[in-house]
Amino acid sequence: MKSCAYYTYWMxxxxxxxxxxxxxxxxxxxxxxxxxxxxxxxxxxxxxxxRLRFAxxxxxxxHIGGFRTMLFSWLYAxxxxxxxxxxxxxxxxxxTVEGAVDFLLHGMRWMDxxxxxxxxxxxxxxxxxxxxxxxxxxxxxxxxxxxxxxxxCYCTAERLEQLRKAQAAQKLPPRYDRNCxxxxxxxxxxxxxxxxxxxxxxxxxxxxxxxVHDEIHGDITFKNSDIxxxxxxxxxxxxxxxxxSIVDDHLMGxxxxxxxxxxxxxxPRHIQIYKALGWELPLFYHVPxxxxxxxxxxxxxxxxxxxxxxxxxxxxxxxVFNFLALIGWSYDDKTExxxxxxxxxxxxxxxIGAAGGxxxxxxxxxxxxxxxxxxxxxxxxxxxxxYMERPxxxxxxxxxxxxxxxxxYTSRVLHLEHERLKTLGEAAEVVSFFxxxxxHYDTAMLVQKGMDIDRTLVGLMRARDLLNSxxxxxxxxxxxxxxxxxxxxxxxxxxxxxxxxxxxxxxxxTPPLFETMEALGRERSMARIEKAIERLA
RNA sequence: GCCUCGUUCGUCUAGUGGCCAAGGACGCCGCCCUUUCAAGGCGGAGAUCACGGGUUCGACUCCCGUACGAGGUACCA
Numbered sequence: 001m002k003s004c005a006y007y008t009y010w011m012x013x014x015x016x017x018x019x020x021x022x023x024x025x026x027x028x029x030x031x032x033x034x035x036x037x038x039x040x041x042x043x044x045x046x047x048x049x050x051r052l053r054f055a056x057x058x059x060x061x062x063h064i065g066g067f068r069t070m071l072f073s074w075l076y077a078x079x080x081x082x083x084x085x086x087x088x089x090x091x092x093x094x095x096t097v098e099g100a101v102d103f104l105l106h107g108m109r110w111m112d113x114x115x116x117x118x119x120x121x122x123x124x125x126x127x128x129x130x131x132x133x134x135x136x137x138x139x140x141x142x143x144x145x146x147x148x149x150x151x152x153c154y155c156t157a158e159r160l161e162q163l164r165k166a167q168a169a170q171k172l173p174p175r176y177d178r179n180c181x182x183x184x185x186x187x188x189x190x191x192x193x194x195x196x197x198x199x200x201x202x203x204x205x206x207x208x209x210x211x212v213h214d215e216i217h218g219d220i221t222f223k224n225s226d227i228x229x230x231x232x233x234x235x236x237x238x239x240x241x242x243x244x245s246i247v248d249d250h251l252m253g254x255x256x257x258x259x260x261x262x263x264x265x266x267x268p269r270h271i272q273i274y275k276a277l278g279w280e281l282p283l284f285y286h287v288p289x290x291x292x293x294x295x296x297x298x299x300x301x302x303x304x305x306x307x308x309x310x311x312x313x314x315x316x317x318x319x320v321f322n323f324l325a326l327i328g329w330s331y332d333d334k335t336e337x338x339x340x341x342x343x344x345x346x347x348x349x350x351x352i353g354a355a356g357g358x359x360x361x362x363x364x365x366x367x368x369x370x371x372x373x374x375x376x377x378x379x380x381x382x383x384x385x386x387y388m389e390r391p392x393x394x395x396x397x398x399x400x401x402x403x404x405x406x407x408x409y410t411s412r413v414l415h416l417e418h419e420r421l422k423t424l425g426e427a428a429e430v431v432s433f434f435x436x437x438x439x440h441y442d443t444a445m446l447v448q449k450g451m452d453i454d455r456t457l458v459g460l461m462r463a464r465d466l467l468n469s470x471x472x473x474x475x476x477x478x479x480x481x482x483x484x485x486x487x488x489x490x491x492x493x494x495x496x497x498x499x500x501x502x503x504x505x506x507x508x509x510t511p512p513l514f515e516t517m518e519a520l521g522r523e524r525s526m527a528r529i530e531k532a533i534e535r536l537a
Numbered sequence: 538g539c540c541u542c543g544u545u546c547g548u549c550u551a552g553u554g555g556c557c558a559a560g561g562a563c564g565c566c567g568c569c570c571u572u573u574c575a576a577g578g579c580g581g582a583g584a585u586c587a588c589g590g591g592u593u594c595g596a597c598u599c600c601c602g603u604a605c606g607a608g609g610u611a612c613c614a
Contacts, residue, residue: 057614173539199612234612265609333551334561360548363563420575497572509574
């Protein structure tokens, strides 16, 4: 039910996305915080370019935590000139959400993260959907059975369930009791003859230790007796992550496995499978998870936006890109604004930390503002227009405002708002008074601090007359005489200007008054002042 | 419960034995600028480096415990 609601939600968003954004190039060369000297290309082992993969499962909408982890792999692949592979781990058919891959692909496109091998583009090591590699996993599962590293388990779900209950009652760790590992040949044959369904389980060594060499955490040692015989092939013939990912990583020549640190606990199992198959281990990097404000793992239910929500709010992909790179990774003690090129140049795996980081929306907001301010005005307009033109209900200007917007006019408006914007999405709300015909505000707002109705009325009328007498409608022409007027009337500039501000905008906060009036236009400004006078009279 | 990981300002983090009576950034507060709101400038509060033991001439940095947090403990990934 929930997933259904989600599905509907983002299908709608998806349409909007296509409408709003044709991904254009944006590699403006601004913000160069990184000095050029520190760069040497990676010391790649001769000839062996790194191959990294991101392997999401399409069981839902990936949130930005997933993107962060993908970003690390992508960045490193690009840094080294290696290969970045996208592999879809869709072995859990029941949980697969239709459209999830599309959603992911769109998100990657939005963030400008490309991949060298994967869905659609293919590659030499395909297919890149695990459901299409079913036979491969089965082959290796059988190989493992043959070599005695795995076995068929005929236990029913009911038996397993009872087992777990019994163990719980005795306060024992829930663990498969390896019943089928010790079946006699006769029993096995009987089960086969009876046509019993079976799963394949890995036969973990009963004693000894497995040490996981992790490039971030160092060596992590597990007692083999603590690890149970996990299922690696389901009764429906599909592999589980434990088998599929290892087979694929090996067959696809993955050199660096970056994955969330929630995988640490199953790493020993994976290592045993590598060993059993006689394969060389890749380098493991268990990267810290991105946590929510409550320090819990990020989930979409919960405090974790997906890329589409960020996009919808008007966050810039390049800002999100920059921001995400800084969760769990840092360059040094002060640099944090990076262009994507700089990030690629500077990103190394050894600077990934071990502790989980919390996603801080406030800092993202700030960084987005920085990127907006750095952006040339023309670009700001191009990119903001779609947000303003979207339907009112989606956050655009009131529907009464005719689309498409006049570009020249919008440009003048946005120029004033440029350094005030934190997101593209808030533009509509903030500038709507420039576009609507009718202003709605409480008349009392006209009366400034220390003023009364009569004085406000006088101020407004005198301002009207003065403004009307001006030859040119330019802010530098308006300001000096208006200041004089305020002085003459014994008002503070803010008292006079404040009243006019409300009169022309219906707001208490706008860009500088006279520039605002200039952009608004003479007709419109004067009509609004007139209207305010009527209201007070 | 068991296994594992993690722990530097509220948050992101710098720090790999002396350069740290811990630096930067967001946020917060104040001042300046100022017609409002921003932006910008300046300044401030904010971390006994989770705690306790070691090791060492010297520990935020190494070791061991403890606490707390997180992850795992599925025919999920």
